[in-house]
Amino acid sequence: MEKKKIIFKINGVEKTVEVEPNKTLLWLIREVLKLKGTKKACERGDCGLCTVLLNGEPVKSCLVLAVEVDGSEIVTVEGLSRDGELTPIQKAFIEHGALQCGFCTPAFVIVGHWLLNRNPNPSREEVVEALNGVLCRCTGYRPIIEAILDVAKKRK
């Protein structure tokens, strides 16, 4: 299949890559750029574990074609904390025990960031709605919801 050249920014760094038009953004992230923090778990948009920010909005990267991100800006979990300093969301996840096996954690951290950027003071219902697109089998979601609400509360 003929490859297409795309230029995009990921975690603040500009990249030029040649991709086949049938490859997904998830494939680009994990297999080409080797950013393994973004997880693959259903590849049909059900589980949300591959969620990343595309031009500031959360997308399930398994449902976006790589060629579509030409000219875009992507943020993955690796792009959130710089130089080992955790973000308030990451710290709150740790304090609240909002993770167990950790496989879904990057996606929830990404969604948490997006939500509080867009809506610094969300209600519990708004947090739940934002998280509804990502699956977790371990935590029962409650500590994740509480971690995000706690960050919002502390910011006030």
Added chain:
Amino acid sequence: MKYVGKSIQRIDAFEKVTGSAEYAGDIELPGMLYTKLLLSPYAHAKIKSIDFSDALKVPGVITIAIGEDFPFRIGLYVNDRNILARKKVRWVGEPVAAVVAENLEAAEEAIELIKVDYEPLPPVLDVRDALKPDAPLVHEELGEYAHSPAFNPIPGTNIANRFVVKKGNVEEGFKKSDVIVENEFLMPQVSHVPMEPHTCIGQYMKDGSIKIWTSAQSPFAIRYILGYSLGVPLHKISVYVPYVGGGFGGKAGINFEPLVVLLSKKAGYRPVKLELTREEQFMVAPVRQGFYGKIKTGVTRDGKIMAEKILYVFDAGAYADYGVNIGRAAGYSCTGPYYVPNLEGESLTVYTNHPWGTAFRGFGHFEFLWAIERQMEIVAAEIGMDPIEFRLKNALLPGLTTPTGEKLREDAGRIDQCIKAVAEKIGWGTPPVKITPNKIRAKGIAALWKAPAMPPNAASSAIIKLNEDGTFLLSVGVTEIGQGTVTALAQIVAEELSVPVEKIKVVPFRHTDLTPYSWQTVASRNLFMEGRAVIRAARDVKEQILEVASQVLRVPKDDLEIEDEKVYVKGRPEWSLQLKDIAAGYVYPNGNTIGGPIIGRGYYVGSRLTYLDPETGQGYPALKWTFGAQAVEIELDTETGEIKILKLVSAFDVGKAINPMLVEGQIVGGCVQSISLGMWEEYKYDKNGRMINPNLTDYKIARAGDIPEEHIVVIIENPQKDGPYGARGVGELSMLSVPPAIANAIFHATGVNINNLPLSFENIWKALKEKR
């Protein structure tokens, strides 16, 4: 205590919130190949021929394997599993061939070109049918399979294991009963749905050694079974396990590791990776067994259970190498946490042409407690007794005997306290309330118990090293599958050696060449058993430190104390040594050196556990029992069958919460899994036995919006004297008995008994409609 009993942050949290934690799927090896499986389209069929000549021509394809390439069986307790289907297929989804290729695309293309000629056989698609005398046999050669002596397969039938427990005189007991109640209960097969699908890489080395990288709970079980099956000595097999993205039992025992290893040999000794897709995870990976139960209870008018006759039948699916032990575990715990003086229990693990079953968090207890806790509610109603009072009247308290005749130890947990705690917090004793003409609020309760299902010799061990700078390294065989045990173990080291948790590293991966032995990471046994091993290892370290320090400081060992990373003379803190000064031998000013690197070790096996009598099931199977209870308040819409869980209360007697935040995390998470399994999850099949919902759209699991509005967790701490700091296990326990609590609430709201899971809105609606 400084560290034990504190809600310390998880030691693996930084890696996990930053996405840097390593999972098996993240591993890439030089020269790595990829494999894709061809799955059986039939539930039961003879394989007449396989033609893969066209598939081999696809560019990038290295080799193709079929069942006959690997003419031997593997298994944990019963050697009944083929590496790839041989002679016949036993479920829709059984791997029939594997293509190994340079990339996944080539493997996928080749799979499509393999032609298999099948001769369909009549399938067994209901576990009750499988028991009929004329049922087709899933395993004709059952009598030839090697198995552990603890199991009793019946050749010529579909029964992979029959477990019997007998206590007292059941006929006499029924005679002394005023009321006899008999009911049947059903539960479908379900998936573990680990967020990380099964992933493994295998490499057969040219010198005959084997390397495995896998998402697995039990690296030592993999090493042992593989070595036994292939005739390879264990020192030539290395199993590496990084973080595991959820296991819940599905990654216990041995799964696809033998396949990738053998494919690697066939593919010229290059590493081969298998990564299941979500659809394959549903179709190919092992599942939780289905369940049928029939319980007959004899009870006096004043609420004493006199006798119980119990039949549990587990739908093992196509293979039962692990499932036989689930039937056994359910059999020896079959009464639930109640004292039944006269008992006859039979627990069967039965082959069908459904996907193969394996361990699932709760190990048979989620299944049979559904039956028992519904039955308790129905019996209480029959004799007109409050269900809490009825449960308390029959509670299995210390001193009473379990189904296997084990007298419950004095320091076992207290089921009565758990039941009373949830009853109080849910506000038990108020009748259902009609909120609108269609909406009723009602409460329900259910109790639970479980002991680890393990062989009597299951062992754990630990190694603690004192590094040259005074920090510590703890190495244990329990895998980190999310449960957080290693954080609690670090707290135990901190407490024993009086050193901050930050100065202790728990090795974050398991590697059978380096890691001390652990039987398996299953059964809610690891905090207890690794905990005891870690305490012993820490005391060994301490002894070695004191040995050197007593020479240097010239005082007897028992006059020394370790605190704040120093060893000092009691009452004379100015006479002290830094731990780092003796970590690799103490050096005197003139260069003389005494002591050497300090490495402590400890092990633990259960005390006085026994095999069970094959005729009566009597004996001592339980390392410890953990007790608990769940209560819910629901709002039921009688028009639509919809329910909302307004409030959930959970109480567990954990003995001692080493880390209360982690205990609460297990309980909150486990309960949501319990709700999800109880309300939505089931394998749905078409009439030919093909699963029709192998994806997360049609197989719904709980999302953030589905959790109870309120969840109160009560941690009860009656310490068990031989547990580490008194602790018992809770990991599996947390996901037991929420569904019967919900069904019991529906019963109180409407008088309708629902005895089959799931409690989907549709099923509730149907049940309510039948009554009208």
